[in-house]
Structures are given as structure tokens and as C-alpha cells.
Amino acid sequence: MKTAHYTVTAIVLHWLMALLIFATFPLGLYLADLKFSPTKLQLVSYHKWIGITLLLLVVLRLFWRLTHTPPALPDALPRWQKTASGAVHHGLYLLLVAVPLSGWLMSSAKGIQTVWFGLLPLPDLLNKNKELGDFLGYVHESLNDLLLLLVAVHIAAALKHRFIDHDEILSRMLPARKQL
Amino acid sequence: MKWTSTMLVLGLMLCSHTQAIEYNQVQVNQSALTFGYKQMGVAMDGSFKQFTAQVRFDPARLANAQARIEVTLDSIDTGLKDADEEVAGKLWFNTRVYPLASFFSTGIRPLGGGRYQATGKLTIKGRTLEVTTPVTFQGAGNRGVLDGNFTLQRTAYAIGEGEWRDLGTVADDVQIKFHLVVFAAPAVAPTSSNLPPRKKP
Numbered sequence: 001m002k003t004a005h006y007t008v009t010a011i012v013l014h015w016l017m018a019l020l021i022f023a024t025f026p027l028g029l030y031l032a033d034l035k036f037s038p039t040k041l042q043l044v045s046y047h048k049w050i051g052i053t054l055l056l057l058v059v060l061r062l063f064w065r066l067t068h069t070p071p072a073l074p075d076a077l078p079r080w081q082k083t084a085s086g087a088v089h090h091g092l093y094l095l096l097v098a099v100p101l102s103g104w105l106m107s108s109a110k111g112i113q114t115v116w117f118g119l120l121p122l123p124d125l126l127n128k129n130k131e132l133g134d135f136l137g138y139v140h141e142s143l144n145d146l147l148l149l150l151v152a153v154h155i156a157a158a159l160k161h162r163f164i165d166h167d168e169i170l171s172r173m174l175p176a177r178k179q180l
Numbered sequence: 181m182k183w184t185s186t187m188l189v190l191g192l193m194l195c196s197h198t199q200a201i202e203y204n205q206v207q208v209n210q211s212a213l214t215f216g217y218k219q220m221g222v223a224m225d226g227s228f229k230q231f232t233a234q235v236r237f238d239p240a241r242l243a244n245a246q247a248r249i250e251v252t253l254d255s256i257d258t259g260l261k262d263a264d265e266e267v268a269g270k271l272w273f274n275t276r277v278y279p280l281a282s283f284f285s286t287g288i289r290p291l292g293g294g295r296y297q298a299t300g301k302l303t304i305k306g307r308t309l310e311v312t313t314p315v316t317f318q319g320a321g322n323r324g325v326l327d328g329n330f331t332l333q334r335t336a337y338a339i340g341e342g343e344w345r346d347l348g349t350v351a352d353d354v355q356i357k358f359h360l361v362v363f364a365a366p367a368v369a370p371t372s373s374n375l376p377p378r379k380k381p
Contacts, residue, residue, distance in 0.1 A: 036262035036263065036265075036266050037343060038343050038344060038346050038349040038350070039343075041219060041220055041349050041350070042220065042349060044220075045220040045221075045222075110260075111224075111259050111260075112219075112222060112224070112259075112260070113222050113223065114222075115220070115221045115222045118220060118221035119221070121222075128259075
């Protein structure tokens with residue numbers, strides 16, 4: 001049976017975002033406790049630049065999702081798995097917007113503007129307010145914990161379908177191989 | 181004839197009185213000393229909460245003008261708590277050894293239209309360099325405001341040594357901005373006590 005694939009655009013966006021999340025998530029975790037230093041200032045900037053890039057990419061992705069229907073899940077898939085899959089994907093989309101947005105809000109409240117790649121100044125979304133900045137830092141961290149959880153479930157499910165169920169679910173998000 | 185000369189003298193007195201108003205009481209709590217800098221390409225600003233200033237400024241007698249400002253470096257507010265603690269350290273201001281930055285004016289010349297150019301010696305962290313800054317003055321009655329800003333290079337004063345010398349992270353240029361509210365103290369105004377006793381009719 002021929003596997004239905006996501007479009008090239010969707011596949012590129014998915015894996016590019018995965019790569020950037022795997023870069024900026026541990027970076028954020030690492031720099032949170034780093035001593036104040038030029039290295040920290042640099043890493044915070046890189047973290048913010050990648051975060052804003054992810055926010056831009058998720059907007060493109062949501063646009064793709066609203067204008068396309070993703071390849072259908074196999075009919076044989078139990079109903080609860082279809083429901084769970086839908087819930088996790090909705091949660092992921094939500095967090096992929098909320099996590100970078102909370103970081104941007106936190107930066108604004110802390111009074112450090114985000115200048116994308118040191119070139120494009122983004123507007124501050126909030127006025128400087130130390131208490132609010134600290135609170136948004138906590139929000140950013142909590143949302144990331146939630147994102148970590150959902151990404152773990154997402155990966156575990158993909159691997160289970162691939163290596164235990166031997167179905168085509170993961171293949172939908174992999175580049176289509178030429179039929180021999 | 182006598183009447184005219186009296187009027188002339190009085191007129192001159194009055195004239196010199198209005199011109200020779202010396203502003204010499206700085207209202208520190210209405211004044212501000214702020215600065216701007218760039219960190220990873222991001223414009224940041226901060227201020228010094230504590231400073232003292234002695235100013236003598238009479239637009240009509242610039243030769244007598246003087247300014248002396250001393251800044252308590254520990255009172256810095258960089259906008260970031262971590263940075264406030266960091267800049268007190270040895271690599272930055274080393275406030276334990278050099279608690280104050282000071283400025284002494286050495287001269288001021290008029291540029292016209294309430295604008296001046298002041299020069300002076302700025303000492304930070306044991307290093308003294310000459311600085312030149314534009315100043316504007318606006319006076320209304322016994323209250324005047326002196327405003328100005330100039331750019332200094334932090335590395336010229338060894339502010340931010342070692343790993344902080346990297347100018348890509350914290351830029352070399354620091355914009356210093358001052359806003360001084362000055363009053364003419366009536367008791368010290370020289371001409372008021374020199375006024376002739378009122379003539380009896």
C-alpha cells in the first residue's frame with residue numbers, strides 16, 4: 001500500500017522546527033543558571049533569536065495546517081489513539097506559539113528588547129516591570145516543562161508506531177522514498 | 181539732567197541685576213544622570229541614583245562658570261540586577277577602590293541660542309581624560325535647567341576588562357546624559373545686596 005505523505009513544505013517545517021527546538025530548549029535550560037558573563041549575554045541572545053525564528057515558523061505551519069488536510073491516520077488505529085493523537089497535536093501547536101511568545105513577553109517586561117539576529121528590533125509587548133518579568137519567567141519555564149512532556153509523548157508514540165506496530169504513521173512525516 | 185542720570189544708573193543696575201543671575205544651587209532630586217549602551221545590539225539604558233553637583237552658572241559671566249559633579253558608582257541602575265552587581269566588581273568600576281567618578285569643568289564657550297560647549301576632566305577608575313560636551317541652558321526666573329549629553333568609550337577608562345573587553349557583547353560607546361536643575365540662591369546672588377538704598381521722594 002502506498003503511504004500518504006505530508007507535503008514537502010510540512011515535512012521541512014516539521015524537521016526544521018524539531019532541530020531548532022532541540023537546540024534552543026537545552027540552551028535555555030543551561031543559561032538559566034549561568035553566571036552573568038559575556039557568554040551568558042550571547043547565549044541568551046541566541047536563545048531569543050532561535051525562539052523568534054520558531055514563532056515565525058509555527059505561524060507558517062499553522063497557515064499550512066489550515067489550508068491542508070494532513071494524511072489520514074490508518075483506519076485500523078484504535079479510537080482512543082486517534083483522540084489522543086489529536087489532543088497531543090493540538091497541545092503541541094498551542095505550546096509552539098505560547099512558549100516563544102511567553103519568552104518575548106518576559107524579555108519585554110524585563111526591559112531587554114529582542115533584536116532578531118542583532119538586526120531587526122522587535123517591538124516590546126509590555127512595559128518594563130520587574131515583578132511581571134519574573135512571573136513571566138516562571139510561566140515560560142512551566143510552559144516549557146509542558147512542551148517537554150508533550151514532545152516526549154509525541155516521539156514515544158512515533159517510535160512505537162514505527163518499531164512496535166510497524167505501521168506507516170511515522171513515514172508520513174519522512175521524505176517519500178522512490179518506489180522501486 | 182540730574183533726573184536722567186539717576187534713571188540711567190538705576191537702569192544699568194537693573195540691567196546688570198537681571199543678566200548677572202548666578203545659578204548655583206543644584207536640585208539633585210529633580211536632576212538626573214542617565215546613560216545608554218548597546219548589549220548584543222540591543223539598546224539599553226540606565227542611571228546613577230546618587231550624585232552630588234556643585235554648579236555656578238551665569239550666562240552673562242561664563243568665565244566664572246564652574247561645575248563639579250561626583251557620582252557614587254555603586255548607585256548604578258543598569259536595568260538588570262545581575263549587571264548592577266557585576267559592574268561594581270574589579271573588571272568594571274572596582275567601586276571598592278574607586279567609589280566615585282568625578283567631573284570638573286575647565287571651560288565653557290557659547291555656541292549661541294542657549295547652547296554651549298563645555299570641557300572638563302572626567303575621572304573614572306583612577307583615569308582622567310578630557311571630555312567635551314554640548315550643554316543647553318534654559319532659565320526661567322530663578323530656576324534653570326542644564327542639559328547635555330556626550331559619548332565616552334568605556335575601554336578608555338578600563339571599564340569592563342578581561343572577558344568583558346569583547347565589544348561585540350557590550351559596545352564601547354556609552355552615551356552619558358545629564359539633566360541638572362539649578363536655582364539662583366537669593367542670599368548669594370551678588371547684585372541684590374549691592375542695590376542702592378531706596379531714594380526718599
